Amino acid sequence: MQVPTGKNIYFLSDFHLGVPDHASSLKREKHIVRFLSGIKEDAAAIFIVGDLFDFWYEYKKVVPKGFVRILGKMAELTDSGIPLYFFVGNHDMWMSGYFENELSIPVYYEPKDFEFNGKKFLIGHGDGLGPGDTGYKFLKKIFRNKACQWLFGLLPPYIGMGIAHWSSKSSRAATGEDDAQFLGEDKEWLISYCKEVLQQKHYDFFIFGHRHLPIDFSLSGGSRYINLGDWIRYNSYAVFDGQRLELKYFES
Template sequence: MNNKKIFFASDQHLGAPTPELSFPREKKFVQWLDTIKEEAEAIFLLGDLFDFWFEYKTVVPKGFVRVLGKLAEIRDSGIPIYFFTGNHDLWMHDYFEKELNIPVYHRPQEFTFSGKHFLIGHGDGLGPGDKGYKRMKKVFTNPFSKWLFRWLHPDVGVRLAQYLSVKNKLISGDSDVKFLGEENEWLVQYSKRKLESKHYDYFIFGHRHLPMQIKVGENATYINLGDWVGYFTYGVFDGETFELKEYKQI
């Protein structure tokens, strides 16, 4: 890794509850990207960068110029960036790939860094819980549902989706911001189940909005990255150890 580090962040929810109120958080996140770019080997964004995102064939949501520009700058400098869709931006397709040269993943992926095995994803709909969202996700990802939504004028569709995103707790995650106990944390249970068939050193997820670092095996750790709404936390792997850190704006 040439003494460089791999950075992980999730759940910025830019645009919520309103574009005006989320603007300081966007500036803070862009500043963080600026501070890490010199020592970054790679950057992983684990979903819900936007509180809502839908790609029409010729239209994408208005706004987020600063963060998109910063991602383009970092990617153009040669630093790999990997994006995982979350439950708020699950309707993302190829815009990031075509415009920013950033691959987009819709399911957890395996990576190996410095001999350590990682399973990385947003975390929504995994494990034994999250049943209400799992039902909702089936509706949202149904091709017919997406086809119907695409027929709405963007001014109507985006406004409707933004309203539902903020108001609906199943989508917004407001019902999931309390620690449930290790035995009830469904991503912990998911990680333990995955270890039954294959070893991973680290399970890295977002979605839960809580910074967590929990041992799930003798040499395996589940990490939840927290968010950029209340915690401003991120993960960093230096080739030997993984740390959760809080970004304090300069």
């Protein structure tokens, strides 16, 4: 893909809509919608790199309550011809065709490479990559298992959503302090992952979310690892104008 002159590609992630309560989530959702409205005129493409929702499960006949503003804005953008791409995160991995069929948004479950203006990108949410975290990697296999997803779908939505939000809150409480600070090159698992990938293939940019901390880290060979942060504390995003990639913050 060539980025037209005057246009940009936007990358953002980790909205976690639905927490910690309805009022806070709604305020954050409106803020994100304002951002998306503001970039509509110059967006060549928009990548949402996971954890849009704090929890999302597509029951066969039920769509989770709420989030009409963000879903409506995404539909408006794709209807106007702006391509959106969505990567599932660890909080909203249970997608089942709704985004593709209703919003015309392709959904990716693993990191995927793209090329824009001759620059190579590897894009993904970032969960389960790199060394360590064996417990989560095991759970991820269970969560991705179709039989387990089907069994979960047998629960009434009120019960299933309640269990999921309780689990999400517990997980966030356990990792909150780690998310707030840079752990150092040797302990940042996504940096280790990028280094492993670079031994086999060159990428100019690695774009990930999940970490909840805006990071712009230089790697060997001119490569860069960008973590997109989140829209809970930072309102951070990355923008590529065809030549340069910058990590920015939305203030208004």
